[in-house]
Amino acid sequence: MELNRRAFCAGMAGVAGMALARPALAAPDVLSARKASVQLAPEGYPATQVWSYDGTIPGPLIRVPQGGRVTRQLVNELDVPTSIHWHGIRIDNAMDGVAGLTQEPAAPGETFDYDFAVPDAGTYWYHAHTNSMEQVARGLSGVLIVDEATPPDVDRDEVLMLDDWLLDPETGLFAEPFDHPMMMSHGGRTGNLIGVNGQYAYAMQAETGERLRLRLINAANARIFGLKLEGMTGWTVALDGMPLDAPEPVRDEIVLSPAQRVDLIVDVTASDGPAGLLMSLDGDSWEALVEIGVTGARPRRNAAPAPLPANPNTALPDLSNARRFDMVMEGGAMAGMDSATYQGEQMDFRALIEKGQFWALSGQAGLFDTPFASLKRGEVARVTLTNRTAFPHAMHLHGMHFREVRADGTMGPLRDTILSVPDAPLDIAFAADNPGKWLFHCHMLAHAASGMNTWIEVA
Structure with missing residues (x-):
């Protein structure tokens, strides 16, 4: 039996009138990563055993003013290590939450204290960054809102976190294996x-x-x-x-x-x-x-909304002396690659598959000891992303935002994640203004887990 939206239609009459839970407007000082039972599917289907923050899906909504601080203690009540990445925040590197790069994960029964300033107003989120493919899929994510000092003229502010879950409709459990x-x-x-x-x-x-x-x-x-x-x-x-x-x-x-x-x-x-x-x-x-x-x-406003106030330090990067880098995406089904380096050894595609590595970034599968790029603080980097695979990839840079450099030389809006589609090279540029070791990976998390992971060092 396929568990999809159409499959649930027959049971929706009773669900339509239900009061629907909203994320809480306050968050505790502790974020507890733990197992919980949550009714993801409509009533009449089994509840799902999830991994969650504080027992809810999504986790508690964290809301702070621009310029304030987020201070949370991760308490790991799971039986596996975990860590939290604060997605999109231009953050102190030690607080970025990437297990194996910026911190050691919190082992079962242990804690990790996160304490960092939030310079930018906007919509962000947080999620597990240890074995992300499985831990995020099981429910370890939540919303982080940083409020402007002067909010826009609206009647209401609504958070809509979109997600999907791969479930067995008979048991309500997550379909396994996660690394299929x-x-x-x-x-x-x-x-x-x-x-x-x-x-x-x-x-x-x-x-x-x-x-x-x-x-x-x-x-x-x-x-x-x-x-x-x-x-x-x-x-x-x-x-x-x-x-x-x-x-x-x-x-x-x-x-x-x-x-x-x-x-x-x-x-x-x-x-x-x-x-x-x-x-x-x-x-x-x-x-x-x-x-x-x-x-x-109610009376309708006649004018378009005013722009939101700009965040600090978001000037266009100066491309005149930008360092150029090429990032080629290879691998996956229907394309493959001749070979790539994995854990210091050159391997052909068949050997990589045996290691669970289906993808490579610029000839490297998985995270290496040496960075993809080493930049001095303040340097401008211009990276050409070339997608030689048969699939799209959502490329995410930690710690900094970038802009697409269009064919006519103009630059697009600031992003931290950009969609790269096959056979359509795109250029991105950013000022390396945040020191540390910053992950750069595909946010199709199965792709990251099987090769599409690298990092950039800013010193």
């Missing part, structure tokens, strides 16, 4: 159940004319979401936490790859018709991912 060769060598671990804020059927209420800020976060292991608005007019105001220079009207499909975020400001225009956030099923058909029940009306 088919998933590792193809598009990654894609779930058969899709939800928002830990709920299969997510609904909210709004009034005609209401202006909402929607913070969309893709927490899925591999799924690329194609989204569009229904019964709403919207503007994109920030990407990956970083404000755009000016709001951009939403006219087309919103593509959100794993780990990316988008902040929208939307006006509800529907009066008696449907409203919500739709997701693409197959490129031609759409289905409601978030349903908005429209009741009542």
Whole structure:
């Protein structure tokens, strides 16, 4: 039996009227990584045994003012080591949470104290970064919001964390093994159940004319979401936490790859018709991912929203003396590679597969002792990403944001994760302004686990 949205339709009558849980507005001083039982699937299906922060999916919402500090103690109640990465934050390197690169993971029964400043307002998230492919898939993630000193003129601020889970419909358990060769060598671990804020059927209420800020976060292991608005007019105001220079009207499909975020400001225009956030099923058909029940009306704002205040130190990098690097992505099914270096030894593709390494970045499979690039603080790097595989890759840089350098020489908005598609080279550039060892990897987490991991050193 396939566990998907259509399979649940028959049981949705009772679910539609249920009160749906929202992330809490306050977080404890302790984040406990532990096992819990959560009803991810609709009632009538078994509950799922998850790994979670404080027993909820997603974990507690952490909300702090810009310029404030996040202070949390990770308490590991699991029977495996774990650590927390604070995704998108320009953070002190020792707090980045990458096991084996910036810290040793917290062993079972141990703790690790995270304490860092948050310089940038925006939408961020946190997730496990020890055996991420499995631990994130089992539920170890949550939302981190850094509030602007002057918030935008909206009636409500809504967080929508999109995710999927690969479950056995008979038992409610996660399908295993997590390192299935088919998933590792193809598009990654894609779930058969899709939800928002830990709920299969997510609904909210709004009034005609209401202006909402929607913070969309893709927490899925591999799924690329194609989204569009229904019964709403919207503007994109920030990407990956970083404000755009000016709001951009939403006219087309919103593509959100794993780990990316988008902040929208939307006006509800529907009066008696449907409203919500739709997701693409197959490129031609759409289905409601978030349903908005429209009741009542209020005066509508006539003007487009103002830009969000800019974050500090976000000037365009000077490309005139940028150091150039080439990052070639190879491997996977239907493409493969002749050979790559793994743990200091040159191996052919068959030998790499036997080691569980299906992918390589610039001829290297897995994390090496030497960095992909060594940069002096303040240097500008320009990296050409060339995707020679048959699959897209969501490339994520820790500790810094970058900009795409377009063919005409102009630069795109700041991002920390960018989608690279086959046979479409793209250039990114960034100022190496944050010292430390920073991971650079594919956020299709099965790809990272099987080769697509490297790092950049800034000294």
